[in-house]
Amino acid sequence: MEYQSLYRRYRPGRFDAVRGQQHVVRALRNAVRENRVAHLYLLSGPRGTGKTTLARILAKVLNCENPVDGEPCGLCASCKSVEKGTSFDLHELDAASNNRVDDMRDLLSKVALGTPGRTKVYLLDEVHMLSSGAENALLKTLEEPPDHVIFVLATTEPHKVVPTIRSRAQHLELTLLPADEMAEHVRWVIEDASLDVGADIVSHVVRVGGGSVRDTLSALDQVVAAGGISHHDTSSSELLEALAERDAGRAVAAIAEALRIGRDPRVIGEAFLGVLRNVLLVSLGATSTQLTEAEHEQADVFAPRLSAATLTRALEVVGTALVDMRQAPDPRVDLEVALVRLTKPAADTTLASLAERITHLERQLAEGDRATAAPTAVRAAATTALPATAVPTAAPPATAGPATELTAPAADTPPRPGPSRGARDSPPGRPGRPSPASEARSQLERTNRPPARSEAPPASPASIPPPARPGSTPSSTAVPTAVPTAVPTAVPTAVPTAVRPLELEAIRGDWDAVLEAMPRKVRVRFSGVGVREVIDGTVVVAFPNEVHRSRCEEFRLDVEVALATRFGTRAPVRFVTDETATSRADGGERAGSAPYDAPPEAEADDVIDLAELTDAPRGGGIIEQLTSAFPGAELVDGD
Numbered sequence: 001m002e003y004q005s006l007y008r009r010y011r012p013g014r015f016d017a018v019r020g021q022q023h024v025v026r027a028l029r030n031a032v033r034e035n036r037v038a039h040l041y042l043l044s045g046p047r048g049t050g051k052t053t054l055a056r057i058l059a060k061v062l063n064c065e066n067p068v069d070g071e072p073c074g075l076c077a078s079c080k081s082v083e084k085g086t087s088f089d090l091h092e093l094d095a096a097s098n099n100r101v102d103d104m105r106d107l108l109s110k111v112a113l114g115t116p117g118r119t120k121v122y123l124l125d126e127v128h129m130l131s132s133g134a135e136n137a138l139l140k141t142l143e144e145p146p147d148h149v150i151f152v153l154a155t156t157e158p159h160k161v162v163p164t165i166r167s168r169a170q171h172l173e174l175t176l177l178p179a180d181e182m183a184e185h186v187r188w189v190i191e192d193a194s195l196d197v198g199a200d201i202v203s204h205v206v207r208v209g210g211g212s213v214r215d216t217l218s219a220l221d222q223v224v225a226a227g228g229i230s231h232h233d234t235s236s237s238e239l240l241e242a243l244a245e246r247d248a249g250r251a252v253a254a255i256a257e258a259l260r261i262g263r264d265p266r267v268i269g270e271a272f273l274g275v276l277r278n279v280l281l282v283s284l285g286a287t288s289t290q291l292t293e294a295e296h297e298q299a300d301v302f303a304p305r306l307s308a309a310t311l312t313r314a315l316e317v318v319g320t321a322l323v324d325m326r327q328a329p330d331p332r333v334d335l336e337v338a339l340v341r342l343t344k345p346a347a348d349t350t351l352a353s354l355a356e357r358i359t360h361l362e363r364q365l366a367e368g369d370r371a372t373a374a375p376t377a378v379r380a381a382a383t384t385a386l387p388a389t390a391v392p393t394a395a396p397p398a399t400a401g402p403a404t405e406l407t408a409p410a411a412d413t414p415p416r417p418g419p420s421r422g423a424r425d426s427p428p429g430r431p432g433r434p435s436p437a438s439e440a441r442s443q444l445e446r447t448n449r450p451p452a453r454s455e456a457p458p459a460s461p462a463s464i465p466p467p468a469r470p471g472s473t474p475s476s477t478a479v480p481t482a483v484p485t486a487v488p489t490a491v492p493t494a495v496p497t498a499v500r501p502l503e504l505e506a507i508r509g510d511w512d513a514v515l516e517a518m519p520r521k522v523r524v525r526f527s528g529v530g531v532r533e534v535i536d537g538t539v540v541v542a543f544p545n546e547v548h549r550s551r552c553e554e555f556r557l558d559v560e561v562a563l564a565t566r567f568g569t570r571a572p573v574r575f576v577t578d579e580t581a582t583s584r585a586d587g588g589e590r591a592g593s594a595p596y597d598a599p600p601e602a603e604a605d606d607v608i609d610l611a612e613l614t615d616a617p618r619g620g621g622i623i624e625q626l627t628s629a630f631p632g633a634e635l636v637d638g639d
């Protein structure tokens, strides 16, 4: 006898055999019982939750010779033909592969024809995949459906179904099954099918299935075929451990071990993504009914060890890797690179990575180094070491004095040799042959990265002249002369090891370099904005007006990160409105921030100067000019 998968074998043939989805089952069954079945149903929900199963039961009961209380008898010829898939009353179409208008016309041309049973049921699966022509053809029929015809549209993405169709349909939403309900179902299937498997595999298949009955029973099928889960995959736990310990070697070893026992890199990545999400949910105090007991335990262990910043970045990096892996010739590489980037943040220079490293440093400082760190001493040392106008980056990274007490975290943040290419080459034992996809991605990263790090020398004021403004005196107390030309090469590519408090003069002197370190989109919004003061370590940034300030508020973190990158010290940043900034005629006493001093509002319109357009860095000059002329404006469409 041909082997039948557990999913097919235990596919419900009656409404009351359906697990979960009670609201949907009740709606359909009552409609049948009370003879008020709608002409159009839209069933939506994740894959494997029973959309087509319910549509088939509906077709069955509507054509059954002896329906009982809204349920099909399952014995008559009609019921049997629906079960076998040979019924002429049920027409199934996979819209994903038959999405052209001709397919739809072909189908609809037969709608008006009679049918052997009482009701002709059309089941269109993945209906969101229809072309718009096919949708229109369908819509025409839906406007005046013949009495004996019912359409059941199934989709995983209801928001992609055109509203004109959605609004005509009775929309029923199916959900994933909670873990405990699924476990009960699995136990029942194991018993009913007399499967010879241990009790410990229930939680395993429930976890793999993720709330989808089809996926869960497929997992059970696999376990049965393999004779149990002797190769219990512990890679996810190992990877979490490696992430918590920042141990790249352990991460790569865990991947190697999982590959050795036959796991697909994508499966490893997806499983890791799943546990990361669990830990994040638990650390945020959000409980999920999808979690099994074992998953809860695991998440409880790691939640205190991994910060939210680490978790969200890990989710992003692994998620991106999974997308890239679809096209990668060797998906292992993408997975390994992702894990190395996560466990060795120094190999990664994205803003998210920097922010995460800062959080990590803060944690370490808060946890262990309180005793050794003498903030006041550091402050004093830094103050004396820095002349008021000095650019802090000119100071050697490893300064003497109390600051060296804090160099522990620097062990895993060596100066990087170059752009992220280094990260690609770092997985041990792998020849450097980046896939096309990863090539494209690193290209993308390079372009996304703040220019200060992607091109070696951060544009010094000398290379990019400050916008010439009518009425201003170019040769006044301008900063450019105060900035040593050696700065570009002296800028460390990693976070400097020395930690010192931020000083007002230092920030002002370096303000334009700080701005340069931010993404261009953010940077342009800060034209005309200067640092007013530093109060108790908080950097106060002044905006010429309230509108400008509120529009920039969302970029406060970017400023903090840019300051931290520049000075190696994380300081809170506060945005304030300084009305006097607009009425000031010239730079006045705030000479330090001269290049970005607020131009009087009236003058902002006169700023456009043809010479600037040619001088603007790396193309896109016009757009940048526009955005800086209208602070807070956003580029809606690049074309």
Ligand SMILES: [Zn+2]
Pocket (backbone or CB within 6 Å): 063, 064, 065, 066, 067, 072, 073, 074, 075, 076, 077, 078, 079
């Ligand atoms: Zn029947």
